[in-house]
Amino acid sequence: MQLTNLTIRETHQLLITKQLSSVELTQATLQRAHEIDPKIKSYVTITDDLALEQAKQADERIAKGENVTPLTGITFAMKDCISTRGVRTTCSSKILENYVPQYNATVTNKLADTGAVLIGKTNMDEFGMGSSCENSALFNTHNPWDLDRIPGGSSGGSAAAMSAGLASFTIGEDTGGSVRMPAGFCNVTGIKPTYGRVSRYGLISLVSSFDCIGPMTRDVYDCATVLKAIAGHDECDSTTFNSPVPQYHQSIEKSVKGMTIGIPKEYFVSGMEAGVESSIQEAIRTYEKLGMKIQEVSLPNTQYALPVYYLLLFAEASSNLARFDGTRFGLSISENAKDVIDIYLQTRHEGFGDEVKRRIMLGAYALSAGYYDAYYLKAQKVRTLLRRDFETALASVDILLAPTCPTTAFKLGEKTNDPLEMYLSDIYVVATNPAGVPALALPAGFSNNMPVGMQLIGKHLDEQTLFQVGHAYQQVTDWHKQLPKL
Amino acid sequence: MTNKIDTNMVKHVAHLVRIGISEEEAQKFSPQFSSIIEYFKMLNEVDTENVPPASDITNNTNVLREDVAKPSMSREEFLKNAPQSERGYVKVPTVLGDE
Numbered sequence: 001m002q003l004t005n006l007t008i009r010e011t012h013q014l015l016i017t018k019q020l021s022s023v024e025l026t027q028a029t030l031q032r033a034h035e036i037d038p039k040i041k042s043y044v045t046i047t048d049d050l051a052l053e054q055a056k057q058a059d060e061r062i063a064k065g066e067n068v069t070p071l072t073g074i075t076f077a078m079k080d081c082i083s084t085r086g087v088r089t090t091c092s093s094k095i096l097e098n099y100v101p102q103y104n105a106t107v108t109n110k111l112a113d114t115g116a117v118l119i120g121k122t123n124m125d126e127f128g129m130g131s132s133c134e135n136s137a138l139f140n141t142h143n144p145w146d147l148d149r150i151p152g153g154s155s156g157g158s159a160a161a162m163s164a165g166l167a168s169f170t171i172g173e174d175t176g177g178s179v180r181m182p183a184g185f186c187n188v189t190g191i192k193p194t195y196g197r198v199s200r201y202g203l204i205s206l207v208s209s210f211d212c213i214g215p216m217t218r219d220v221y222d223c224a225t226v227l228k229a230i231a232g233h234d235e236c237d238s239t240t241f242n243s244p245v246p247q248y249h250q251s252i253e254k255s256v257k258g259m260t261i262g263i264p265k266e267y268f269v270s271g272m273e274a275g276v277e278s279s280i281q282e283a284i285r286t287y288e289k290l291g292m293k294i295q296e297v298s299l300p301n302t303q304y305a306l307p308v309y310y311l312l313l314f315a316e317a318s319s320n321l322a323r324f325d326g327t328r329f330g331l332s333i334s335e336n337a338k339d340v341i342d343i344y345l346q347t348r349h350e351g352f353g354d355e356v357k358r359r360i361m362l363g364a365y366a367l368s369a370g371y372y373d374a375y376y377l378k379a380q381k382v383r384t385l386l387r388r389d390f391e392t393a394l395a396s397v398d399i400l401l402a403p404t405c406p407t408t409a410f411k412l413g414e415k416t417n418d419p420l421e422m423y424l425s426d427i428y429v430v431a432t433n434p435a436g437v438p439a440l441a442l443p444a445g446f447s448n449n450m451p452v453g454m455q456l457i458g459k460h461l462d463e464q465t466l467f468q469v470g471h472a473y474q475q476v477t478d479w480h481k482q483l484p485k486l
Numbered sequence: 487m488t489n490k491i492d493t494n495m496v497k498h499v500a501h502l503v504r505i506g507i508s509e510e511e512a513q514k515f516s517p518q519f520s521s522i523i524e525y526f527k528m529l530n531e532v533d534t535e536n537v538p539p540a541s542d543i544t545n546n547t548n549v550l551r552e553d554v555a556k557p558s559m560s561r562e563e564f565l566k567n568a569p570q571s572e573r574g575y576v577k578v579p580t581v582l583g584d585e
Contacts, residue, residue: 332569349506436543465509
């Protein structure tokens with residue numbers, strides 16, 4: 001039995017019936033990570049000693065029967081943009097290559113409180129800027145289904161580690177598809193929650209008004225378990241909702257009969273790979289068999305989602321990344337600096353990769369005098385229209401269904417020469433973030449032996465319906481149970 | 487408004503955001519910037535007359551809390567990550583130059 005291929009639910013059962021200890025699980029996970037990960041390179045840092053220490057504590061909790069949660073003793077990996085006290089947090093950037101945070105993100109604290117065991121930190125596109133993990137300044141991550149292909153981005157390391165069974169769950173972060181797109185490419189389940197559902201405190205910001213931390217798991221049931229553990233109000237993040245986090249599992253088994261799925265017609269135009277389209281059509285038929293109604297809906301401003309998303313990303317990122325200046329933390333290049341400006345110029349020149357530089361510079365350009373109205377303000381207005389599109393469409397249906405990407409995972413190097421070409425691979429996943437709505441990605445089949453992902457998009461704060469509808473699909477399909485041969 | 491972002495504009499913006507840049511880099515970025523900005527112009531097709539700009543997507547307004555002092559990170563701990571420090575302060579070279 002490959003322990004890390006089990007679900008959280010199955011593993012929890014073994015732990016509480018004392019058929020397995022967390023130390024045994026952790027040792028098996030670490031061993032597999034050291035054995036398999038050199039091929040995949042999903043981990044930036046593996047925290048062997050800390051993991052075994054946390055596992056021992058979890059076993060004590062279980063032995064005493066005190067404060068045992070569904071995640072006590074369960075192993076996980078976290079995207080390297082979420083702060084972990086005492087554990088290097090790089091954002092896969094040279095500017096933070098040796099940065100060790102002095103404090104934990106709220107998500108890190110919440111997971112530590114549940115008794116989950118941190119196996120390590122995972123690779124990503126530098127600062128989350130990319131769709132393939134190839135913008136990591138450290139190294140490339142490979143797709144476990146085909147090592148010549150990319151795992152998707154920016155949470156590529158988290159998706160690849162989950163897919164390859166290198167942890168029982170992983171944590172990603174979705175600014176414009178960065179959980180869902182790699183989840184689809186690597187055949188795992190992942191959610192981008194409603195903006196404000198999960199605290200961003202201690203997350204190294206990319207776009208403060210888009211960023212959403214979300215789990216990746218073996219199935220929808222587990223995804224609800226992890227989201228329940230990390231969601232909630234946080235006084236350190238004033239954008240978090242004060243409303244209680246629902247008991248997602250209470251409604252997850254409820255029948256979906258009579259509910260309505262909306263199919264956004266703008267998502268089913270030209271350019272989709274044939275195998276992706278047929279998988280999605282098959283998923284729609286599966287839902288019809290479950291008694292759901294299918295209704296075509298329109299999101300009329302879909303074609304503008306990508307320019308709105310990237311413009312606002314550039315603008316917010318150029319401001320957020322101003323903090324990396326070589327004076328208080330991170331890389332600092334001060335040789336021959338005659339004044340502080342020289343430190344900024346040298347540090348940021350050496351510390352940032354090309355994509356990060358492009359986005360910071362284009363953001364400053366779009367915000368600068370004379371261009372502000374034409375670009376930034378215009379994009380914020382169209383953002384209002386994008387949000388209204390979702391509100392209107394979701395007023396007449398329960399959820400929306402769409403693919404996560406027009407293609408399956410592409411080859412390493414295939415799109416690295418043309419930044420714009422790379423941006424276009426995000427076409428189906430970016431619109432949700434400017435609108436703030438939640439979306440659940442799940443495996444929906446294969447095209448030429450590579451995984452196809454679909455996403456369910458829901459109303460604000462209605463993760464419950466997403467889990468219910470996603471879980472119903474996984475009760476009658478087994479795509480999510482398919483594992484790569486490694 | 488011209489579509490082309492020439493190397494002088496690239497260097498100007500690089501300086502604004504305090505990123506050092508070489509001539510070769512400016513030449514590489516210039517056509518890339520021009521094509522990306524050109525792509526953004528598709529937004530001009532959208533009628534946004536009477537559409538307010540988005541400012542918040544949570545409908546939260548003015549989140550306030552009591553202003554109470556609480557323990558925070560110690561000065562010593564904070565300075566652990568500073569490249570250079572002296573007498574409890576972060577140290578940097580001259581900020582106000584001769585210019």
